[in-house]
Amino acid sequence: MSENSFLIYVVEDNEWYNKLLVHTLSLNPDYEIVSFKNGKDALKELEREPDLVTVDYRxxxxxGFDIIDAIKADSPSTEVIVISEQEEIETAIGLMREGAYDYLVKSKDIRDRLLKTxxxxRQNLGLRREVQKLQKEVKQKYTFKNSIIGNSQQMQRVFEMTQKALNNNISVMINGETGTGKEVVAKAIHFNSNRQSKPFVAVNVAAIPAELFESELFGHEKGAFTGANSRRIGKFEEADGGTLFLDEIGEMDINFQAKLLRALQEKEIVRIGSNxxxxxNCRIIVATNRDLLTEVKNGNFRQDLYYRLIGLPIVLPPLRERDNDVLLLAHSFIQSFCKENEMPLKPLSETAKNKLMTYTWPGNVRELKSVIELAVVLANSEKISADDISIGNPNDALPDVMGEEMTMREYKQRIVLKYMERYNNDTKLIAEKLAIGQTTVYRLLNEVNDK
Known part of the structure; x- marks a missing residue:
């Protein structure tokens, strides 16, 4: 069998017709055909989980009803095509309701109809398998082992609390400084819970203007306001069955908080323009870098909403309090970046490790990731040196690069400009130092000049 093979059972007691079906289906080399003369023999072989069973109705x-019930009980993903000598509409409808994919009549054109069906x-199965593969990859990516890295005592507490959130639907409030990985923890909870096959919908509260917030979360009907040209479902409906992650919840406008509270209490929303x-049905996870109790005292956050949201509190420690987790994270970021960019692995030198460990990391894990990725690019030797770590010292290469968010393309442009200064505009030498083509250097310089 090839990688794309498709297992089909043909169940037909008429020997001539059995051979006809087997021959027709065998025209495709990717189909593996196994034939049976009766239903019981076919059912004994369901442990192979055939992709499709064609079965004579009588x-x-x-x-037909008996064998469909038996197949769906033992192998739910197996599709069934029922083949009959009679065109009986009521029987066909009943079989389709029972789980049959199609009902074909033994006629002159059955060959073409059968192959098309x-x-x-097969195409639908391929799509399902692709979705399952992607879901598996996403779940693997967000396992605690792969997504939340750390051996420090503070992170062990985070692991403990996160585990407690998995087997229930309690709301979760994640508190931590900017860059500590609040969304990563939220995704780890979702993709390891019983909601993992449903959507994870993230909303950055701080990025939504107050006047658009109700439409964004609850949706609107066509004509509800100027510009509402069609119905739009909101984030609550989009996350149905899954998880709604409200990041920077402390930035929510006080005037909308009562509506959010009602939606959480009643477990229902009303689209703008509708009654x-x-x-x-979505789990709520919120995150904030603020002290929400202080915001409650200052009148910026409703107390009743705070207690509705807090559920299971998870506090993410800043990176400066996580001891050797800095080096564990750095090693992980080096591996990921080198793999994604097909670059040789560059370990940290002892001087580089010392420099990482003595820095206070105001931008936390996010800053560390950016610093490490830049260091991998800057490193001219097999190891990353302290000079490649652009933090702390104003004389370091690209001292201001972490002070702003840029795309990878903009990082590359900045690096080339720095190397132009260092190596007196020698593009050939710069290309050798950066292990890229000279034409790539010219292209990046041209992109800068075109801005």
Whole structure:
């Protein structure tokens, strides 16, 4: 069998018709065909989990309804095509309701119809497998081992609290400084919970203007306001069955907080322009870098909403309080960046490690990731040296690069400009130092000049 093979059972008691079906399906080399003369023999082989079973409606031992029930009970993902001598509409409808994919009549054009139907089933199966593969990859990416890295005592407490959030639907409040990885923790909770196959919808509260917030979260009907040209579902409906992550919840406008509280209490929302409530079923995880109790005392955050949201509190420690986690994270970022960019692995020198450990990391894990990725690019030797670590010392290369958010393309442009200064505009030498083509150097310089 090839990688794309497709296992089909043909169940037909008429020997001539059995051979006809087997021959027709065997025209595709990716189809593996196994034939049976009765239903019971086919059911004994369901442990192989065939992708498709074609079955005669009237077998000597089982009828179509019986065999569909048995197949779906033992192998739910297996599709069934029922083949009959009679065009019985009521029977066909009943079989489709029972779980049959299609009902075909033994006629002159059955060959073409059968091949088209099987190909549709195969294409749908391919899409399902691709989705399952992606879901598996996402789940693997956000396992605690892969997404939340740290051995410090502070992080052990985070792991303990995060584990407690998995097997229930309690709301979670994640508190920590900017850059500590609050969204990473939220995703780890979602993709390891019983909601993992449903959507994870993230909303940056601080990025939404107050006047658009209700529409963004609750949605709106066509004509609800100027510019509402069609119905739009909000984030609550988008996250149905899954998790709604409200980042920077402390930035929410006080005037909208009462509406959010009602939606959480009633587990329903009302789209703008509608009077019809819509039931919602999504887990709520919020994150903030503020002390929300202080915000409550100052009148900036509703007390009742605070207690509705706090649920299970998880506090992420700043990186400066996580001891050797700095080096663990740095090593992980080096591996990921080198793998993604097909670069040789560059370990940290002892001087580089010392420099990382003595810095206070005001930007936390996010800053460390940016620093490490830049260091990998800047390093001219097999190891990353202290000089490649652009932090703390104003004389370091690119001292201001971490003070602003840039795209990877902009980072590359900045690096080339710095090397132009260092090596007197020798583009050939710069290309050798950066292990890139000279034309790439010219292109990056031209992009800077075109700005």
């Amino acid at each position: 077998l000597p031992d089982l009828n 099987v190909e549709h089933i 019809q409530p819509v039931k919602t």
